[in-house]
Amino acid sequence: MARYFDVHPTDPQPRTIGQxxxxLRGDALIAYPTDSSYALGCRMEYHDGADRIRTIRGLxxxxxxxxxxxxxxxxGQLVKLDNNAFRAIKAVTPGPYTFILPATAEVPRRLAHPKKKTVGVRIPDSRVAQAILRGLGEPLLSSTLILPGATEPMTDGWTIKEELDHVLDAVVDGGDAGTVPTTVVDWSEGYPEVVRTGAGDPTRFE
Known part of the structure; x- marks a missing residue:
């Protein structure tokens, strides 16, 4: 059964975030709000986390x-950035963008794309997500919470708790996180290619 945490969206309670x-440090898989939608998240070093996310999402x-x-x-510790990518990505972060870039040695091989050796990275403009990340002190392995057969992410914390109670360890309800996933920009070949248009303005990368 998943634990349920009701968190203030703009002033998240430190004690709740600490819990x-x-x-997460005990290898939990959580649902949490970002600046574009709810997402699934766990520690990068949690070996079963990726498989649990794949199972829930049917990936x-x-x-x-x-x-x-x-x-x-x-x-910058997780991906390789040239000067152009560095400037362009820094200009829009934090924000609702995901960037696909070559992974560094800091990223476990099992988390990178098996052929391209790339990984997605992003910095959310969400006070709840940021509070969790600062408390944890390391990145979250994450994926948008879109269930198999659905076209939009889940939007309500209590509904997430009811539907995924048996497969999650915790649900962080930070209110409405929106229904539009991030804009995804593939920069793995040295130039930007918009592969999914979402909440972030794609025109600066087109």
Whole structure:
């Protein structure tokens, strides 16, 4: 049964966030709000986490996971950035964008794309997500909470708790997180290619 945490969306309670962080450190899989939608998240080093996310979402092994970071310094340790990518990505973060880039050695091989050796990274503009990330002190392995057969992410914390109670360890309800996933930009070949148009303005990368 998943634990349920009701968190203020703009002023998240430190004690509650601390409880969520403790669960994550014990290898929990959580649902939490971001600046674009609700997402599934766990520690990057939690070996079963990726498989649990794939099972819930009905994903194959070539799905690009996202490493959700608290700041640009953390992001820069996980992916290889040239000067153009550095400037362009820094200009829109934090925000509702996911960038696919070559992974560094800091990223476990099992989390990178098996052929391309790439991974998605992003920095959310969400006070709840940021509070969790700062408390944890490391990135979250994450994926948008879209169930198999659905076209939009789940939007209500209590509904997530009711539907996924048996497969999650915790639900962090931070109110309405929206229904539009991030805009995804693939920069793995040295230039930007918008592969999914979402909440972030794609025109600056087109």
């Amino acid at each position: 969520v962080v403790d669960l 194959g092994d070539r799905h690009h996971f996202t490493l959700v970071c608290s700041d640009f310094a953390q992001l």
